[in-house]
Amino acid sequence: MNPYGIALTLVVFYAFSEVHQRKRAFYTNPVLLSITTIAVLLWAGGYSYESYMESAAILKFLLGPAVVSLAVPVYKGRETIKAYAREITAGIVIGGMVAILSAFYTAELFGGTEEVLLSMAPKSVTTAIAIGISEKIGGIPALTAVLVILTGILGNAVGVELLNAAGVRDRIAKGLAMGVTSHGLGTARIILDDELAGAVSGLAMALNGVFTSLLLPYLIEVLK
Amino acid sequence: MKPYRGLAIIFGFYALGEFTSSALDLPIPGSVLGMLYLLAALLGGAVKLDWVENDAELFVRNMSIMFVPPGVGIITYIGLLKSQAVPVFGALIISFLITLLVTAKIVELLRGGKE
Numbered sequence: 469m470n471p472y473g474i475a476l477t478l479v480v481f482y483a484f485s486e487v488h489q490r491k492r493a494f495y496t497n498p499v500l501l502s503i504t505t506i507a508v509l510l511w512a513g514g515y516s517y518e519s520y521m522e523s524a525a526i527l528k529f530l531l532g533p534a535v536v537s538l539a540v541p542v543y544k545g546r547e548t549i550k551a552y553a554r555e556i557t558a559g560i561v562i563g564g565m566v567a568i569l570s571a572f573y574t575a576e577l578f579g580g581t582e583e584v585l586l587s588m589a590p591k592s593v594t595t596a597i598a599i600g601i602s603e604k605i606g607g608i609p610a611l612t613a614v615l616v617i618l619t620g621i622l623g624n625a626v627g628v629e630l631l632n633a634a635g636v637r638d639r640i641a642k643g644l645a646m647g648v649t650s651h652g653l654g655t656a657r658i659i660l661d662d663e664l665a666g667a668v669s670g671l672a673m674a675l676n677g678v679f680t681s682l683l684l685p686y687l688i689e690v691l692k
Numbered sequence: 693m694k695p696y697r698g699l700a701i702i703f704g705f706y707a708l709g710e711f712t713s714s715a716l717d718l719p720i721p722g723s724v725l726g727m728l729y730l731l732a733a734l735l736g737g738a739v740k741l742d743w744v745e746n747d748a749e750l751f752v753r754n755m756s757i758m759f760v761p762p763g764v765g766i767i768t769y770i771g772l773l774k775s776q777a778v779p780v781f782g783a784l785i786i787s788f789l790i791t792l793l794v795t796a797k798i799v800e801l802l803r804g805g806k807e
Contacts, residue, residue, distance in 0.1 A: 503760055535723035536726040540734075541752065542727075555799050558798065563794070578783060584779055584780060588787075609762055611769055619784060630793070636796040640799060644799050645792050678727070
């Protein structure tokens, strides 16, 4: 295994994280900037994705144990889950379904191919879980990864403003909507405004990941 | 904190999740099953929080960079993105708006203005 792909990823990601530390904005999102930069570098240098992945694959492999580790924040939030059990259940079941169905049917309406519809369906779930689901249901994991990140960036950039403009005042409702719709990046945004809404958002993201991964593979059989 | 205990638990549950997923041919990713097993073990008291807390938080905190390699894979689908730009980006934006607003409005309705 060569060290070039992993070294490139770490150096580029570290550099953009530094930029993000200095200027916290949705357009300095280090994940999206790193993906774009590495893609351009590979293209400009005439390298294939396979040659890059030969060494960068280990980073992708670590998503597995990282998803397992999400049990810890969920466990730590168990009191909040208990206190708002009814709202959280309703928000995740309804929001999770709406996220899948609206993505699937809108893409179909616009003439999307089957692999595009399948790659779109898990886009509201946190990336690590979405990639796993996309692989399982026959989508394109790379396309799903990019769609998830773009969904997160949308939430981070305009989510709170849209909720305010729509007249949503309830903090639990805001937190749930942000977490269910735009996972980690949405949570990162709303926690800056409101700690309670942020905690609910983080939980909603984790629970929606579990809910979607349990539901979507079966739902897809019906939708296809 | 004992060295390797947290990592052994996390990778052990991951392996168990992957094993269940493939042995029973489940459509659920093994990592998600592993998370559910670890959560159940924490809730049941079989695993103590401080056995896994540090290692789990290390993984969760460093998760962002792990999306970069799969994301870069998009370069092998440039042709598809060009031909499917309208369904992909149109559905992305519309679905985002619908999901955000429907979820917020329904939860707000359910709570009926209580603090």
